[in-house]
Amino acid sequence: MFDFKVVTSWIDDLLRVQAGIPEFWTLAIEFVLVGVAILAAYAVLALVLIYVERKVCAFFQCRIGPNRVGKWGWLQTVADMIKILLKEIIHINKSDKFLFLVAPFFVIMGSILAFAAIPFGKGLHAIDFNIGIFYLLAVSSLGIIGILLAGWSSNNKYTLIGAMRSGAQLVSYELSAALALLTVVALSGSMQLSVIVEKQATVWNVFHGFAAIPACIAFVIYLIAGHAETNRGPFDLPEAESELTAGYHTEYSGITFGFYYLAEYMNMFIVAAIATTVFLGGWMPLHIPGWEAFNHVMDYIPSVVWFFGKAAMCVFFALWVRWTFPRLRIDQLLKFEWKILMPISLVNLLLMAFCIILF
Amino acid sequence: MEITASQIIFYILSAIIVGCSIMSVVSRKILRAATYLLFVLIATAGFYVLLNYHFLAAIQISVYVGGILVLFVFSIFLTSQVGEKMPQVKLSRRIAGLIVSLGGAALTLFVLLTQNYPYAAKVSESEIDMYAIGQSLMGTERFQYLLPFEAISVLLLACIITGILVARKK
Numbered sequence: 192m193f194d195f196k197v198v199t200s201w202i203d204d205l206l207r208v209q210a211g212i213p214e215f216w217t218l219a220i221e222f223v224l225v226g227v228a229i230l231a232a233y234a235v236l237a238l239v240l241i242y243v244e245r246k247v248c249a250f251f252q253c254r255i256g257p258n259r260v261g262k263w264g265w266l267q268t269v270a271d272m273i274k275i276l277l278k279e280i281i282h283i284n285k286s287d288k289f290l291f292l293v294a295p296f297f298v299i300m301g302s303i304l305a306f307a308a309i310p311f312g313k314g315l316h317a318i319d320f321n322i323g324i325f326y327l328l329a330v331s332s333l334g335i336i337g338i339l340l341a342g343w344s345s346n347n348k349y350t351l352i353g354a355m356r357s358g359a360q361l362v363s364y365e366l367s368a369a370l371a372l373l374t375v376v377a378l379s380g381s382m383q384l385s386v387i388v389e390k391q392a393t394v395w396n397v398f399h400g401f402a403a404i405p406a407c408i409a410f411v412i413y414l415i416a417g418h419a420e421t422n423r424g425p426f427d428l429p430e431a432e433s434e435l436t437a438g439y440h441t442e443y444s445g446i447t448f449g450f451y452y453l454a455e456y457m458n459m460f461i462v463a464a465i466a467t468t469v470f471l472g473g474w475m476p477l478h479i480p481g482w483e484a485f486n487h488v489m490d491y492i493p494s495v496v497w498f499f500g501k502a503a504m505c506v507f508f509a510l511w512v513r514w515t516f517p518r519l520r521i522d523q524l525l526k527f528e529w530k531i532l533m534p535i536s537l538v539n540l541l542l543m544a545f546c547i548i549l550f
Numbered sequence: 551m552e553i554t555a556s557q558i559i560f561y562i563l564s565a566i567i568v569g570c571s572i573m574s575v576v577s578r579k580i581l582r583a584a585t586y587l588l589f590v591l592i593a594t595a596g597f598y599v600l601l602n603y604h605f606l607a608a609i610q611i612s613v614y615v616g617g618i619l620v621l622f623v624f625s626i627f628l629t630s631q632v633g634e635k636m637p638q639v640k641l642s643r644r645i646a647g648l649i650v651s652l653g654g655a656a657l658t659l660f661v662l663l664t665q666n667y668p669y670a671a672k673v674s675e676s677e678i679d680m681y682a683i684g685q686s687l688m689g690t691e692r693f694q695y696l697l698p699f700e701a702i703s704v705l706l707l708a709c710i711i712t713g714i715l716v717a718r719k720k
Contacts (some may be wrong), residue, residue: 215555216654218555255561276651287579290582293585320604321604321678322604322608326604328612329610329616332616332620335616335620343581343623358624
């Protein structure tokens, strides 16, 4: 299987040895390169996801979807991006301008920081923290504060209601998501993402003998909680368009709205990517113990294809859920989290501990 | 004197912390004060990253930014007239506050500069392993912290139960 370390160490060698650039400047150049690569990947993936969402949503509703710009409308989102970049940022009268402008940056920073730490393929991992999963949980909580500030500083009652709902929802569902991930941390014995992926080389966590039962439960819980954290329906009541126009980002326009839009789609991808990494083996190919020939054939498929294939499946699942179920009420939403999802994930963690000790 | 990259980052972070701390006290809009405090807390997490102590940085972000500051903002939304400016504080009180804070800063500086640090040389250069942190949090040996950990969890449980009692007076 192709190791992307070959490419990165070649670039490092080119700068350090061939060009003879001193340590400090080599690092600086590499930081900039990694940053640009991550931002570019972030933007391109978001455009692809928006196109996919519109197309899939259209098929679910027996429509055709975007079909005018380019073949099958595939240039539609590029055109939308150009339009959103050219639009004016409208300032709201009698609102706190500083907080109004600062809020979208919190949302997009939280999302980019989480995106940067995901292992996309063999050797294609920008930063591999020892605390991996904990880091992902920590930076994704930056978005909450951005949403709360946005809702208040827009000086509009709909945005404020949306922000309050969103805050309550994100803070509650974070617990279940964290507990579900903790189940797998207990199984792998590490929080480091690369180690978690390596441990799944022979068998993915969701097929892991007896531990597969709690792992599968945790997988389902993580998908539900993660879906709720992205504010997408049936949990989309922070931006319920029929009651709150657009929730906390009603008053935003131009690129500040674009940030919320990008962050929403990318958070969906990040949830799918974390679920893939933690439960479905990350970029590891599908291996069945004993089937040597089959395993060997699977190894020929590049790691990036495995990763994005699994993540795409999770994303499709999220879209499917979004366009199938009706929206929940706020009391149903909170009751579902605190009275059903949380107890199940706590018991599930215990079950996983038993599985690890006994088997 | 040679200035290294980490020193430059240190000075930038310190400038952010000092500036935003002052702004957060001086600002008369309560939500803005909370936002400046948020910048201070994030920059403090930056210090921990600079020290290669990623665990504490993640704790700082998830507890302070994701927990406590969200709670602050929520309680500000629910209690006060957020949009209005706070009334000007009386001049005598401002002077008293200034004197107290200068005195506190002087005392802290005096202690920091006169103290010698026997463990300063032992700060590890590499990242501290998450496994080691977990072991020392959950162990019962010497320099392991299971008892304080459990004591704090009992305290937090008591807080939760009290919170429920206060909220459901009926």
